[in-house]
Amino acid sequence: MMDRLKAMLVKEFIQAFRDPRMRFILLVIPIMQTIIFGYAVNTDVTDVATAVYDLDNSRESRDLIDRFARSEYFSEYEYVQREERVRELLDRGDVRAVIRLERGFGAAIRSGRPAAVQLLLDGTDSNTAGIVAGYAATIVSRYNIDVSTQRLAHRGIVPGPAGVRLETRAWFNENLESRNYYVPAVIANIVMVITMLLSSMAVVREKEIGTMEQMIVTPIGKWEFILGKTVPFVLIGFINVALVTAAAVFWFKVPLRGSLFLLFFGTALFLLSSLGFGLFISTVSHTQQQAMMSAFFFLFPAMLLSGFAFPIANMPEPVQWLTYLNPLRYYLVIIREIFLKGVGIEILWPQMAGLAILGACIFFFAVSRFRKTLS
Amino acid sequence: MMPAPESYVTDGHSTQEPRQPVVVLRDLEKRFGDFTAVNKVTLEVRKGEIFGFLGPNGAGKSTTIRMLCGILQPTGGMGSVAGFDITRQPEEIKKNIGYMSQRFSLYEDLTVEENIDFYSGIYQIPADKRAERKEWVLRMAGLEERRLSRTATLSGGWKQRLALGCAVLHAPPIIFLDEPTSGVDPLSRRNFWDLIYHLAEGGVTVFLTTHYMDEAEYCDRLGLIYRGELIAQGTPDELKTRYMAEDVMEIACAKPQEALRLITALPGIGYASLFGSKLHVVAEKGERTPEEFRQVLEREGIPTESVERVLPSLEDVFVSLIEARDRQEGAQREFAR
Numbered sequence: 001m002m003d004r005l006k007a008m009l010v011k012e013f014i015q016a017f018r019d020p021r022m023r024f025i026l027l028v029i030p031i032m033q034t035i036i037f038g039y040a041v042n043t044d045v046t047d048v049a050t051a052v053y054d055l056d057n058s059r060e061s062r063d064l065i066d067r068f069a070r071s072e073y074f075s076e077y078e079y080v081q082r083e084e085r086v087r088e089l090l091d092r093g094d095v096r097a098v099i100r101l102e103r104g105f106g107a108a109i110r111s112g113r114p115a116a117v118q119l120l121l122d123g124t125d126s127n128t129a130g131i132v133a134g135y136a137a138t139i140v141s142r143y144n145i146d147v148s149t150q151r152l153a154h155r156g157i158v159p160g161p162a163g164v165r166l167e168t169r170a171w172f173n174e175n176l177e178s179r180n181y182y183v184p185a186v187i188a189n190i191v192m193v194i195t196m197l198l199s200s201m202a203v204v205r206e207k208e209i210g211t212m213e214q215m216i217v218t219p220i221g222k223w224e225f226i227l228g229k230t231v232p233f234v235l236i237g238f239i240n241v242a243l244v245t246a247a248a249v250f251w252f253k254v255p256l257r258g259s260l261f262l263l264f265f266g267t268a269l270f271l272l273s274s275l276g277f278g279l280f281i282s283t284v285s286h287t288q289q290q291a292m293m294s295a296f297f298f299l300f301p302a303m304l305l306s307g308f309a310f311p312i313a314n315m316p317e318p319v320q321w322l323t324y325l326n327p328l329r330y331y332l333v334i335i336r337e338i339f340l341k342g343v344g345i346e347i348l349w350p351q352m353a354g355l356a357i358l359g360a361c362i363f364f365f366a367v368s369r370f371r372k373t374l375s
Numbered sequence: 376m377m378p379a380p381e382s383y384v385t386d387g388h389s390t391q392e393p394r395q396p397v398v399v400l401r402d403l404e405k406r407f408g409d410f411t412a413v414n415k416v417t418l419e420v421r422k423g424e425i426f427g428f429l430g431p432n433g434a435g436k437s438t439t440i441r442m443l444c445g446i447l448q449p450t451g452g453m454g455s456v457a458g459f460d461i462t463r464q465p466e467e468i469k470k471n472i473g474y475m476s477q478r479f480s481l482y483e484d485l486t487v488e489e490n491i492d493f494y495s496g497i498y499q500i501p502a503d504k505r506a507e508r509k510e511w512v513l514r515m516a517g518l519e520e521r522r523l524s525r526t527a528t529l530s531g532g533w534k535q536r537l538a539l540g541c542a543v544l545h546a547p548p549i550i551f552l553d554e555p556t557s558g559v560d561p562l563s564r565r566n567f568w569d570l571i572y573h574l575a576e577g578g579v580t581v582f583l584t585t586h587y588m589d590e591a592e593y594c595d596r597l598g599l600i601y602r603g604e605l606i607a608q609g610t611p612d613e614l615k616t617r618y619m620a621e622d623v624m625e626i627a628c629a630k631p632q633e634a635l636r637l638i639t640a641l642p643g644i645g646y647a648s649l650f651g652s653k654l655h656v657v658a659e660k661g662e663r664t665p666e667e668f669r670q671v672l673e674r675e676g677i678p679t680e681s682v683e684r685v686l687p688s689l690e691d692v693f694v695s696l697i698e699a700r701d702r703q704e705g706a707q708r709e710f711a712r
Contacts, residue, residue, distance in 0.1 A: 003496050003497075003499045004496055004497050004499065006496055007492070007493050007494075007495070007496020007497050008496075008497075010489075010492070010493070010496070011482065011485065011489070011493045014484075014485060014489060015482065015484055015485070018484055019484070209480075209483075210476065210478040210479070210480045211480050211481070211482060213446060213476050213478075213480055214474070214476060214480035214481070215497075216444075216445070216446050217444045217445065217446060217469055217472070217474040218469060218494070218497045218498065219466060219469040219470045219497075219498070219499075220497050372445075373445070373446055373447060373448060
């Protein structure tokens with residue numbers, strides 16, 4: 001048993017690391033991807049290009065516009081002079097928001113009548129538009145308070161402390177940086193893509209180049225062959241998690257608060273599923289191309305239905321049930337919570353149990369489908 | 376020739392003893408859907424024999440060998456290799472055989488030595504024997520100088536010998552070679568056959584497939600397979616003397632091209648071909664005497680040196696048997712209508 005497994009492992013490692021291109025793909029690409037994706041996966045909305053269409057041009061209107069410009073959320077792109085220009089800028093996507101003040105804005109404020117400010121938004125990206133609207137609301141309500149305070153001061157009234165003051169404090173990701181939420185998830189995605197692609201090629205490659213036939217004729221056992229094929233990928237998976245975690249922590253300064261050991265333990269559980277799926281694909285495919293296509297058919301929905309970008313809680317219930325079959329769903333929770341919350345197994349055990357059960361089922365199913373015969 | 380390893384020498388047989396069959400097929404059958412690739416093949420191969428499975432491409436040679444090696448499951452009949460049943464004990468069989476497939480099936484991205492080490496591990500060769508076996512294989516295959524070369528860089532002949540070396544690394548008593556010399560140059564083929572003889576002398580049973588007639592001559596016994604059926608078996612001499620339904624003549628004459636045209640046009644001629652400067656003619660049995668050929672040619676003014684009845688070549692026998700089989704099937708189809 002050990003002789004054969006050892007022979008398989010030596011062979012697999014030579015094959016994985018001999019080719020310089022392969023070494024590059026396995027060791028350098030994941031780090032590069034983490035860094036590029038780390039910059040890309042950022043949903044923080046700041047410096048929204050904004051056009052201003054100020055028909056009033058009074059002290060009051062300029063004051064309000066100035067408040068927008070001074071916030072870090074809006075940046076003035078252009079002062080618009082004509083109605084058509086507003087449409088043009090939004091159509092071209094040069095600006096995502098337009099602030100429009102009607103003539104008489106200043107006069108209304110001065111005489112204590114309600115005045116309107118219009119915010120036109122590019123709603124194509126509904127999420128960002130919503131966030132921008134929220135920022136604008138905050139700026140406007142601040143302005144309202146200041147206007148009322150001034151008005152009261154004119155009448156000699158100094159307003160007392162208001163009734164309720166909201167004190168917001170974010171835990172785990174104190175500055176609400178989206179990168180801290182997404183970079184750990186990128187690690188999970190990279191590990192999944194690499195281990196699944198590698199394992200989905202593993203068996204079918206030997207079938208295609210004809211070496212499988214020779215293997216079948218040897219007395220090698222099913223388990224020896226499969227362990228020989230998967231153990232190297234477990235190791236490659238661990239190496240990738242280590243490299244990519246280092247990139248996340250040292251390059252992006254994402255806090256790693258939990259136990260590194262637990263992170264690797266969770267990774268091991270996750271690899272059971274991703275390698276199991278890969279192995280299954282490899283066993284039932286006839287060509288490497290087929291295997292590659294099948295792997296992508298799995299990877300794409302796995303990412304979309306994992307909670308990576310779209311919260312599972314927002315999905316319709318039947319889709320939510322479907323996500324329970326997705327190993328990435330569990331792994332994302334594990335990896336994010338270990339990174340940001342620093343929680344331990346006492347909190348994460350349901351996710352880990354889910355992964356273990358799912359992984360064991362997939363892996364054993366894949367192994368049961370593997371036959372030491374052709375046809 | 377290099378000395379054989381210990382295990383082969385002690386395994387050697389004496390030719391006086393009746394040799395026991397080590398490969399036995401009884402009505403072995405393999406169907407793929409409607410297509411019958413191997414149709415009720417029955418044969419035996421005895422210990423130490425070089426048995427050749429001869430047939431055109433697609434006749435069922437590889438399918439048979441793959442069933443014997445446990446790569447494919449038969450759909451009917453039975454077979455045993457080294458005393459183990461091919462359907463029930465394929466894993467036992469695998470410990471006792473070496474196999475070389477039609478396609479080169481070692482790892483091209485590994486070096487010669489790494490491939491040998493890999494199969495040493497897979498066949499669980501005891502650690503203290505490994506170095507010795509490796510050197511034996513390298514010497515046998517003539518690859519001592521290339522041991523650190525990437526296998527992909529070896530030429531065809533070397534690859535074949537390395538593949539054979541890896542197949543016999545664990546000193547199996549039976550080896551199966553599926554068209555071992557296809558695509559290899561003649562000199563390499565000769566070397567390869569030296570290796571096969573050497574193994575057979577050590578008592579190894581060799582079961583190989585080929586479609587080269589000259590190669591078939593090197594075998595101790597042959598089985599002729601056509602469209603999945605075993606149509607004849609015996610030693611090359613037996614096949615030539617017993618199975619040939621026609622007479623074979625060799626004619627030495629002037630203007631062989633013209634003579635060929637004349638003779639092909641005669642009734643009762645199976646086929647005629649140029650064989651060097653001589654004519655090789657297959658005629659229906661007893662239909663024409665050598666003297667008649669001489670007369671036909673000389674009447675046309677072609678001086679004829681000699682006309683002799685000769686022993687048919689394996690090719691003659693093979694073609695004759697196949698044609699007989701085709702005629703028979705044709706007749707059956709007519710009848711069925």
